[in-house]
Amino acid sequence: MKDASAQAEGAAPVSPQTFRDAMSHVAGAVHIVATARDGAPAGFTATAVAAVSDQPPMMLVCANADSETTATILETGNFSINTLAFEDAALAEIFAGRTGVRGAARFEAERWGVLATGAPALERALVTFDCRVVSAGVAATHRLIVGEVVAVREGLRRRALVYRERAFQGT
Numbered sequence: 001m002k003d004a005s006a007q008a009e010g011a012a013p014v015s016p017q018t019f020r021d022a023m024s025h026v027a028g029a030v031h032i033v034a035t036a037r038d039g040a041p042a043g044f045t046a047t048a049v050a051a052v053s054d055q056p057p058m059m060l061v062c063a064n065a066d067s068e069t070t071a072t073i074l075e076t077g078n079f080s081i082n083t084l085a086f087e088d089a090a091l092a093e094i095f096a097g098r099t100g101v102r103g104a105a106r107f108e109a110e111r112w113g114v115l116a117t118g119a120p121a122l123e124r125a126l127v128t129f130d131c132r133v134v135s136a137g138v139a140a141t142h143r144l145i146v147g148e149v150v151a152v153r154e155g156l157r158r159r160a161l162v163y164r165e166r167a168f169q170g171t
Contacts, residue, residue, distance in 0.1 A: 024164070024165055024166050025164070025165070026164070027162045027163070027164040027169075027171075028047030028048070028049075028162060028163050028164070029047065029049070029083060029084075029160055029161070029162055030045060030046075030047055030083075030084045030088075030092050030160075030161040030162060030163050030168065031045070031046050031047070031049050031081050031082055031083050031084060032044070032045055032046070032081075032082045032084065032091070032092070032095045032122060032125075033046045033049070033061050033063065033069070033073075033079055033080070033081055033082075034069075034079065034080050034082065034107075034112075034119055034120040034121075034122075035069065035072050035073045035076050035078055035079045035080070035118075035119050035120070036072075036076070036114070036118055036119060036120055037072050037075060037076050040103075040104050041104050041106075041107045041112065041120045042068060042069040042072045042103070042104070043069055043095050043106060043107070043120065044063070044064075044067060044069050044095055044096070044097075045092045045093075045095040045096040046061060046062070046063070046081075047163050048061065048062035048142075049061050049062075049081055052146055056148055056149075057148065057149035057152075058134065058146055058147065058148050058149060059081055059129055059131055059146070059147050059149055060144060060145070060146050060147075061079065061081065061144075061145045061147070062139075062142045062143070062144055062145075063142060063143050063145055064141065064142060064143075065138060065141055065142055065143050066141075070143050070145075073133065073145060074133065074136055074143070074145075076118065076119075077132060077133045078117035078118055078119045078130075078131065078132050078133065078147075079117075079119050079131050079133070079145070079147060080115055080117075080119035080120060080121050080122075080128055080129065080130055080131065081128065081129040081131065082121065082122035082125040082127075082128045083125055083126040083127045083128070083160065084122075084125065084126065084160070084161040085124065085125075085126050085158040085159060085160065085161055086158065086159040086160065086161050086169075086170030086171075087158070087159075087161075088110075088124070088161055089161055089168040090109070091109055091110055091122075092161060092163075092168055093168075094106050094109055107120065110122060110123070110124060111123040111124070115128070115130040115151060115153075116130055116150060116151055117130050117131070117132055117150060119131070121153060123155075124155060124156075125153070125155050126154075126155050126156075126157075126158060126160060127152065127153065127154050127155060128152070128153040128155070129147075129149050129151075129152055130149065130150050130151040130152070130153070131147025131148060131149055131150065132147055132148050132150055133145060133146070133147050134146050134147060134148050159171060
């Protein structure tokens with residue numbers, strides 16, 4: 001039997017659509033990644049978020065390299081990761097850009113505070129991670145932003161919002 005790398009040689013590359021279809025089966029927690037520059041908040045909905053380390057605590061966010069919010073995160077050097085509850089599906093849609101609401105207007109739908117780094121914190125988040133950027137590599141169309149967690153704010157325990165099969169669902 002050939003090993004996986006040998007089998008892959010000569011095989012047709014996986015198309016973007018095939019990859020998206022396959023990834024639609026993988027459930028991901030839904031977060032709003034946010035930052036602020038000169039008092040103007042910016043943010044986006046993300047499922048590509050992961051813990052990197054607990055010593056020191058670090059989180060990874062995969063962000064579209066062409067996003068204005070990504071540029072702002074890299075300029076400010078900070079960001080928050082706000083994990084959403086099932087009841088926050090409408091907010092996830094706003095920050096995903098599906099409602100036509102843009103820029104700082106996205107933050108008007110809910111109450112937000114400010115963390116030690118200056119990043120916005122969704123008051124009703126299940127948990128919020130306050131992060132300082134420690135690295136930001138590039139992979140294809142995205143920036144792989146690693147942040148050291150400088151503070152954590154836990155909210156009420158509620159059903160989490162996940163994204164699977166191209167829809168928001170609760171767990």
